[in-house]
Amino acid sequence: MTRLASSDFPFTAVAGQEPLKLALILCAINPHIGGVLISGPRGSAKSTLARGLSGVMPSLDSEHLAPFATLPLGTSEDRLLGALDLEQVLQDKQVAFKPGLLSKAHGGVLYVDEVNLLADHLVDQLLDVSASGVNRIERDGISHEHAARFLLVGTMNPDEGELRPQLKDRFGLMVALSNQYSLEERVQIVRLRDEYDQDPQAFCDAFKYKQRNLKNSIRLARHALEQVRCSDELRLEVARRCHLANIDGVRGDIVWIRAAMTHAAWRGAKVVVLDDIQAVEELVLRHRRQVKTQNQSPPPSPPPSRRPDHSRSPSQNKGNQPQDQESAQGNQTNEHNDSGEWGSMEPHALASSAPINVGVQIESNGQSSTLACIDEMTPGKRKGKQLSGYRPDVAHPVERSSADGIDWFRSIISQPQAWPPKELIHKPAKTGQAVLHLVLLDTSASTLSQGVFAHAKGVILDIAHHAYLAREQMAILGFGQDGVASILPKVRAPKEIADLLEDLGAGGGTPFRVAIENASQYLAKQHKATTGLKSQTYILTDGRTQADVSDLVLQGNTVLIDTENAPVKRGRGQDIAQHLGAQYVLLSSLLENC
Structure with missing residues (x-):
């Protein structure tokens, strides 16, 4: 090439x-x-x-x-x-x-x-x-x-x-x-x-x-790398720092020693010094460092006779010498000032309610789903009602073929006299199917009334529970307060997310359109990356927004759970569901049926 x-x-x-x-x-x-x-x-x-x-x-x-x-x-x-x-x-x-x-x-x-x-x-x-x-x-x-x-x-x-x-x-x-x-x-x-x-x-x-x-x-x-040596004292220092960083296994130790020896070779030295260890420390630990739990013991102190060598590297630098700098950091926060969509109320944290049992069934054609309460007393049986809101007139993405392409070798050798082969043999479909549960949670100030926010967290707990049992993936985006933020990046659904939701606060306005735009782009990438992906999006909101989303599309199945708890609806939950081609359900109906 x-x-x-x-x-x-x-x-x-x-x-x-x-x-x-x-x-x-x-x-x-x-x-x-x-x-x-x-x-x-x-x-x-x-x-x-x-x-x-x-x-x-x-x-x-x-x-x-x-x-x-x-x-x-x-x-x-x-x-x-x-x-x-x-x-x-x-x-x-x-x-x-x-x-x-x-x-x-x-x-x-x-x-x-x-x-x-x-x-x-x-x-x-x-x-x-x-x-x-x-x-x-x-x-x-x-x-x-x-x-x-x-x-x-x-x-x-x-x-x-x-x-x-x-x-x-x-x-x-x-x-x-x-x-x-x-x-x-x-x-x-x-x-x-x-x-x-x-x-x-x-x-x-x-x-x-x-x-x-x-x-x-x-x-x-x-x-020159073949001639570089690293002392046992510095190897012990690397092990101590890896222990303090609480990294899994010893791959980090191995990579750190290799990187330090390479850094020494790069500056023209034959012996690793402490500067080489420190120059690559953040590069090695950034994606391996973990929060230390309370029950873990501190690292053992090195023996007095085996103290790390704190000698410095030579001051001379050769041409193209890389400078030891800290890795750049700076996660940015987008600032918005739309008075119609944003409020100034400070965030408040509310405890989650008990899990609200919500089961999801995705049909093979990817065009409908059922949301129902699960009877906790009778395992395997469900109660509840089919939810309205699915619009057959709305175009849904067509699922790709389950076959994994044409098996050209078998097609050719099975018909040796036919050229080209008259019948193509497809490869068998792969077992299993990727499923992604995407939750869009309204964290604006208007959701704080009458325990609505806590009940919404209860819905998420049950979605996570069922996704975990099925070994499916899950992601959570929150919109409110300072914008649209990732609460849980896409991972295999965790067994426990109660602590994550417990610390989640609400406040500010409702950047609803920005949230739907982000979700639309996110889902498009996920479907492009994973062939045959089935995605289920849950929008938990009270609908208190004037945003127009009629021009936006969310791939896969979508359910809008209206969290507004009032006799007279001020929100636009049902209208939004119609615009997005989503199923519509009231959170209050789930509470009643459960």
Whole structure:
């Protein structure tokens, strides 16, 4: 896989983002560190640096740049792993292997944008290959394996869903970026980008010596890494800090030592010092650090004779020396000032009511659902009524075929005399189906009356309980107070979320349209990332909003639970349900039936 040197913005021309540059360089020197996970907003140079890395990364073929492959969210398993080469089968009637993205990324970079939205079966494949460095394919009449050692670089937005713990731990280092810059940095970034856009070739030529020097420095550091040593005292210090960070297992210890040794090689030293440990500490611990529980014991003190060596690194720095900087942080809060939708009432926390038993049945055609109370006294039996509100005239997304494509190998060999084959044989459908429960919870001040907010929490508790038993995924968005916020990123439904809901407060106005827009975009991404996904959206609101959402669509099934508890309705819950093509139910009816 070759690319022209001028095709991408040069790595050395990117202004700022020193922590990410350091993480990428260290992994380019020592791929055994395990790749880089990047968390950050748009416009923070994530993809620019990831693409630019291949321009300074020593390749297996010295005549070309290191390969760079992008793994799209909607990619197929065949595209990732490789599959039967249909063109050669049809032309030469011979079974041949067509390489996938893992083969093309060998010796270079595999870039996964929004890796937290990647389908689970693709995640499993990545885990297997990244652990072994070998891609093995046994299907479609093909038995093939090839080397697949690559630097895995992934980006994510935590508000759109958590990354599976198995894959998160597979990334050696993590960097959290901000798109907030000083005025001087903004001027420099805009100036450099303008120069690049005007004449990309001339711009890249101006940085070719810096690019070449950095590549040579990485190559020298790779060779020097074999001579670097780390003392037992510093290994003990790493173990102590990992214990304090409460990280699972010892993978963090291993990665930390590797990264520190690589940092020492990068600065031209043969012995790891405390500065090397500290330079990579936040990169290693950011995605592994956990809150310590009360019953855990403190780390044992090191023996007096084995104190950590607190010597400092040499003051001399060589060219292209990375600076030790803290990872940029800065989660931003969007400010809104719409007087018609926003209030100034301070948030108040209310305890959750007991779970309100709400069962959901999603039919196979994805066009209707039943919401009913569950009889706690008679397991397996349900009582309640079918809810009105489903509109057959509203277009719903068409479910994809349950088959996993055409089995070309079997289609061809089963009809050896027919060319081309007259009958195509489909692969068997995969067992199991991904289900996502998305809850939109109104946390505005108007929901505080008559215990409505507490009852809404009770509904969520039951949704979470049933999703947990079915091993389905769940996400919760809250709208009110300061905007739309992620209360629970997409995870497999937790067994216990009572504490999370207990601390949840309400206040402010109702940014209803913003919430529906966010939910619409979120669901669109989830359905694109996971083939055959069934999504169930629950909107819990009192309808106290004037927002128009008639032009918005939520994929999958939607139920609006009207939490307004008043004889005369002031809210627009039923109208909103009609506009969204959602089923409509009163929270009060659920309370009565239960």
